[in-house]
Amino acid sequence: MEVLLLLGLPAAGALALGFLGARRSAPELNVAFSLGTFLAACALTVRVIDHGDQLLAHEQFFVDPFNVFLVALTAFVGLTTSLFSRPYMRVELAHGRVTARRLRLYHAMYQLFMLTMLTALTTNNMGLLWVAMEAATLSTVLLVTLYRTPASLEAGWKYFILCGVGIAQALFGTILLYFAAERVLGAEGVTALLWTHLNAVKSQLEPSVLALAFVFLLVGYGTKVGLAPLHNWLPDAHAEGPTPISAVLSGLLLNVAIYAVVRCKILVEGSLHSPLPARMLMGFGLLSVVVGALLLWRQRDIKRLFAYSSVEHMGIVAFAFGMSGPVATFAALLHMTVHSLTKSAIFFTVGHAAQKAGSQLMENIRGLVTLSPTIGWGLMLGALAILGLPPFGVFASEFLILTTAMREQPWATPILLAALGIAFAAIFGRVQPMVFGETTARRLPHPPALLPVFAHLAIVLVLGLYVPPYLADWYRAAARLIGGL
Amino acid sequence: MTHLPWDLQLLNTCAALLLLLSFAMLSQRRIVTLVDLLAIQGGLLAVATLLLAWRTGQPHLYLSALLTVALKVAFLPWLLHRLIHRLEVYWDTEPLLNISGTLLAGVVIVVFAFGLAQPITQLANTTMRSAIGIAIAVVLLAFLMMITRRKAMSQVIGFLSMENGLFFGAMSATYGMPMVIELGVALDVLVAVLVLGVFFFQIREQFDSLDLHHLESLKESE
């Protein structure tokens, strides 16, 4: 029932906004549907807390602690982003960067995007997971090109082709998975792709085929995670699309993609009994951390800056999942949560800051604090949070990851530390003059929505000081599941 | 050469022709012909699916053959032809690598693909398991085509051809994926092409050309 609501609401929202999206009240409608989705997600969460794992609709949907926390997170960020996008898109409309017709496309695709992500998270069927991931790409391609500028078209094209090719690799991996599963589970069609069934027989699956499948799946879904060297699409798509889309891409899509990778890793590790998948994840993760941190230095566009920061953080998460102890997995889950909240909060402030300055180039954004203290401080706090300063949650998760790394993969610790240091210097050095100093910014026709920013930052702060016991239990349950202990 | 039943011989011939078609696509400079080749590829896939359906008696394969004909032989080529005429892109004359070089690279790729398919082929128990290597080769050759072409249209055709190869791979390894998934994939492909259609017009509006070297300004060299 909750799942039906969870998926039905965005579907209905996409349909309704497809017709009504050009109206003046469309942003409110968007918020309403997102709120409904969030409530459904809460209900589902409560149900999983009360009753444990849920298998629904002829086993087609499966909800366990691992994905329910992501569902809740996704629905929450979806809601706050829709709140943020309400004034933001109105300003864009007033500045003439979009037309009412394009707003209709924007709103419909926004809901569709939520639908695909929630489907990808809740489905039990590895094939459907693929279909949903591909649909997520498709629904966002037109959002990235919403402004129809040459740069945005290029970004959209890159996004489409790279992710299209990547996702084709993932399809091949899925076919191989099905191929291996069919030999154990029989050709009775659908069950051979159900994750729960696969998980039950994972030790009997043919290791050589699964190893090959994992390579393809990791490359395929890894492209969407933005793992280096397949990250090229990510900064372009983030920088050239509307800011709310940057926020959900960074905050949510990357999470969903890494969720897909981890689901595959659980299966493959169960079959292989070797550290190969873990090592691959660690390798890709570490490379992304380093590449992301180094490329931060060369950015002039503020959204590209934070997009590369996403590459770096996804690298950290992948590395943590690769270490695959219960503590590391716990830390990885926590990091996914706090990164997604912090990063979307940053994009909210960045969006308004860029609107005020009339430019996304960092040298043109100056002295935010004087004109609008809340935006300025929001950006400053968000940047500090994402850089892993205590007492924010990112500090807690990064600290856990680093200490685990010191114990289990000591060779990697200096690399991680160095990359984090480089990232700190790069981001802090750029954010500081933007927030303080002389201002050039102008007033906006619609007051910015800053509630989402501070709500996110507050949660991140709380998570840094104290992880509520039920949340911790939840993470631990998920970590047990992933760690296979 | 052991003696095979005629339907298997036909299936093998289909597989061989698919490989040949991939090379034909690699060497083809005219975009209109590329679309025709894509349609033929779809047709061969449909024939192979039908033969397999007849051989194994699995009803869902008939459906998927029907879907293939409707989507890949009729609708997508029609759509692409329309797009080509509306956008007036007929040639892709400047591949990044000359044709002979591309073809040689293709041969190397096929050998690599056959090697890659070896473990899967040994495990498969389907009658056309030997075609898995060809399927992988088709996928990789399509990938090569996407890399070496400049025009957006040829890249899209490469993308679709890659999908065809995956479909063929699924068929030869496991008699096709479950119907639900196949439908989902078909839907995604359809939507992808529609999205691209919209996209092309946007690009065209901005640049007056579908040449991708216009899309090379977003670089990390600032």
Place this chain on the structure above:
Amino acid sequence: MSAAAPQVTELVTQLLEVVAALAAAPLFLGWVNQCRAWLSNRRAPSIWLPYRNIRKLFAKDAVLAENASPLFRLAPYLVFSTMVVAAGIIPSMGTHLPLVVAADAIALVGLFATARVFLSLAAMDVGTAFGTLGARREMMVGFLAEPALLMVIFVASMISSTTALPAISEHLVTQSLGLYPSLAFTAVAFTLVLLAENARIPVDNPATHLELTMIHEAMLLEYSARHLALMEWASALRLFNYACIGFALFVPWGVATGAIGPLGLALSIPVLGLKLGVAGAGLATIETVSAKLRVMRAPEFLATAFLFAVLGLLVHVLLKA
């Protein structure tokens, strides 16, 4: 007597085969020319025209360039004799031949290459611009066609696990009828190589002396009388030989296999005639419907041939078909 009898017939077949090749090669060329004329709505020349040409040339006095070396004079005989030897090796009528065991298919390719080398050397010998130009182009074509031809032979050899042409032929005859994509691919490759190696239309035009495009004719410009006659005869033989290799690899039916009796021999002659007739008509059709390629595109043409042959090989390895 009874043990010697098959050997005698084998010897007879061998002789007959060489003689038949010598006699039929100009006829085959005449037939191809006649078909081409018909297809392009011209009045066909007599099918005996090549014979008359050769007779006429033999009757003339030879003129040699002043600076021609002995190699120039020797080359026609060398080229002609390699072609005759090649005709002896190819099983066009029977597979049990005394000469056939002497060389396998790879050696055959070597024979063709020898002929080409001498032809090119002779063309460059006099030092005229056209001769050198033709020789250079001929070497380029040969350089690209040879690997393709070898690859074709490899596929056939892999299928029958032998490199001896008669054994390949025999193996293929005994195969049950079926679809063999690998053989189909190699047949296409072989046809392309045949067109290129015999200076037929997409690569070269045997009927013109247009400086910018010709390859084969450019090399013969300095020859006259009996030398030219031998050269022309040799190129007719080469076409005939290629056709017979094609028959041996792809349509081996009708060749007398095993110990040859007079009956088998008698039967194989009309079959060969029939195959040659069809092949000639086919060749003429291909030449009529295709346009001459620019010389610069010849590598692409031959790359296609090579590709087909390689694909045949790969398909055979993978599909066992």
